[in-house]
Amino acid sequence: MRLKSDSRSRIEIEKIIYLNTLDWELQKANTRYATHGYHPYSAKYIPQIPNYLISKFSEKNDLILDNFMGSGTTLVESKILGRNAIGVDINPLACLISKVKITNLQKSDLKNVSMICASMKEDILAVRSHVNLTNHENRNKIIIDDSLHPNIRKWFHEDVLCELVIIKKRIYSIENRDIRDFLLVALSSILRSVSNAASGFGNLMINKQIILKKKIYEKFVFAVNYMINGMLEFNKISTKSNMKIFNHDCRSLVFINDETIDFICTHPPYMAAVPYAEYQKLSLWWLGFDQYALEKDLIGGQRSRADTPDRFFRGMHIALMEMKRVLVKKKYCCIIIGNPMYHGKVLALNDFIIKEAKDIGFIVLKQISRGKYKSTMGKMKEEFILVLKNE
Ligand SMILES: C[S@@+](CC[C@H](N)C(=O)[O-])C[C@H]1O[C@@H](n2cnc3c(N)ncnc32)[C@H](O)[C@@H]1O
Structure with missing residues (x-):
């Protein structure tokens, strides 16, 4: 028993050390290969980030979850890397774009x-x-x-x-x-x-x-x-792995059983920096989606209002509880989180997520700062990758 847990922690330490060797700023990375460049989507993450993390923290045929799927970057990379995946987003436009990006047309x-x-x-x-x-x-x-x-x-x-x-x-x-x-x-x-x-x-x-x-x-x-x-x-590069997309609120993952997900790789909304329903309203209108219903249910992806931080904190707390419930014990979860400027100050959302995660029983293994990366919206001052483990 002793030996087993020692070797497990050695493998874990090696994974974490390996993360230190990677270039996370990725300033010269090609971000538009395969289907990644299909549609603009505010605050996408670059595909190399989920690619590194999925490769390191999961195995072929594992089931990956991105509960803030956006335009499907995690799903595209999962399909390329031979992992099955579930994507969840409350935005119907995000679900349509993601579906098209992962559906092989012959x-x-x-x-x-x-x-x-x-x-x-x-x-x-x-x-x-x-x-x-x-x-x-x-x-x-x-x-x-x-x-x-x-x-x-x-x-x-x-x-x-x-x-x-x-x-x-x-x-x-x-x-x-x-x-x-x-x-x-x-x-x-x-x-x-x-x-x-x-x-x-x-x-x-x-x-x-x-x-x-x-x-x-x-x-x-x-x-x-x-x-x-x-x-x-x-x-040419994708596999036949299974993909499922749910246009749903990730605060309630009723369609996912307890402890069935092998790895979570996700990127919550940039609080008060990218109001999705407003920025995407032309597409939402043309495709017949309801801009105002979406606006109401987003966690954080709205214009700044007096209750914006509260909504974000409450929403993320529930989302994290769901993530903990569906993740297999001893498996990993990576969260990419940006710290926005809010009322003239940088809001340390990374610290908030770390505290919440610990309170609900995740172990925080590592925090990587992406350094002075080029911000898309000019409102995000820092970005972090948090590596958590389900206890
Ligand atoms: C930063 S984006 C994710 C971008 C994604 N990584 C990509 O590469 O396109 C955050 C996403 O969270 C979604 N979101 C916000 N509130 C949500 C909720 N309650 N349930 C599910 N998704 C939500 C937004 O619609 C948005 O697509």
Whole structure:
């Protein structure tokens, strides 16, 4: 017995020492290989982080959980590394993007995708000449058919709307669910760049000097071709492991039995730094998702309000209890957590998670600081990787 526990702790020490040898800043890492570059998603983590951690803390065919899945980075890496995985996110857009990133489409499906895109061209060209020749009323006839969000016209020029509506209608007529979802993600990925928003990423504000965006269909086709190439690469390197996605609140993982998860690798929301429902509202509107319902249920991923820290602390406490319940005893859990600026001060969320984790019975094995990494939103001052073990 003595020997067994000694050798286990030796292996554990070796794993931890190995983590010290890695470059966690990863400033020059390629972050867009395979399907990783499909869709912008605020505060994604770079794929090398879950890749290192999954490789070190789990074995082939193990079951991995990411309970704050976001755009599915952990799941893509799990599928590449031959691990089964469960992803959970309360954001339906996150679930759609993740599903498309891990669903292998074969060459025949991808050929179909290209054919469907080509079949839209005639309608687009007809509408372009029609739109050029006619007035607001005629454009309206094209747009009005669709059940669009009441504010959509503020965000898109009418000419742009005409093309987007044609593309969307054609996509919704596709019966094959995987192909339909693939094309919906392509459409969603270009929405912001063809809108009247001031920039392509982050804070969503209308540009004061509206620039008419042209060739929307061509931009869509470009996105589709980019995704096809990504899928061909993913097909070569991914395995046949099982993936499940739940569009659910991770404070209640009712669909996961006690002690069934072999490793958790997750990245909770950046408190008060990335209001997901607001930043992603154009995609949520076009895809028919409810921006306000999402806003209500997010832990932390909201604009700063008086109760923001409380909500985050309470939410994370419950999420951690669930993580402890589903994780097999003596197995590991890695949490990537960023410390935001809040009311002029850096809020030490890493310290909060460490304390909570210890209180509910995790052992904290290591904290790695990612150093002066390039922050996406400019609001995150530090980022940490916490290595926990289920006692
Ligand atoms: C920092 S992001 C994760 C990004 C992910 N690592 C990636 O690479 O795309 C945090 C995620 O937590 C999700 N989230 C927030 N509150 C949640 C909740 N109560 N249950 C499940 N997911 C939640 C947000 O929708 C967001 O996608």
